[in-house]
Amino acid sequence: DAGVIQSPRHEVTEMGQEVTLRCKPISGHDYLFWYRQTMMRGLELLIYFNNNVPIDDSGMPEDRFSAKMPNASFSTLKIQPSEPRDSAVYFCASSLSGIGLIYEQYFGPGTRLTVT
């Protein structure tokens, strides 16, 4: 397995533009997480899904951010309109749940977003 795949790896866009980040989790994993990493705030959980259903989106900064998981092998994080303060590295991670066991989260390489 290639692990968690994210695209694009780098994105530079102008303020006001729409940005879509993509993630393919590890096959068979039933949890998918979106994180944002900045120097000031560290690693923040934005939203996570279980079996394609959003479970907790309390970390989504505002209505400009939205995430979908149309099927078990694909998720998107969209920012519309983008702002310079959205500049960060966005990570996707997936994991497998199990009663009585705790499985680790596997992270993708991240998407470095720069909004000018």
Add this chain to the structure above:
Amino acid sequence: AQRVTQPEKLLSVFKGAPVELKCNYSYSGSPELFWYVQYSRQRLQLLLRHISRESIKGFTADLNKGETSFHLKKPFAQEEDSAMYYCALSGSAGGTSYGKLTFGQGTILTVHP
């Protein structure tokens, strides 16, 4: 609510010196604690978890419920240990993990030759 605190954003040591990265948590239930590491230009990866009580790359971490701490330790630091380290907490009940991880702010460890 669950919270993880890593009081040091930066930590510098010399090669061969002991190193301790601090992590404190707050959680009312039964926590599961993890340490993740991110080497330069690599993805975040699991270093160790308290439930396994294992030693990875010479690192160990003991969960102290009285002090609500999960400090990461290594007796002799190596240059290749230089990385960003994140402490993370997952809530659980009845042996089932909630799945969600709460991360600390991270500590950048630099090991000088």
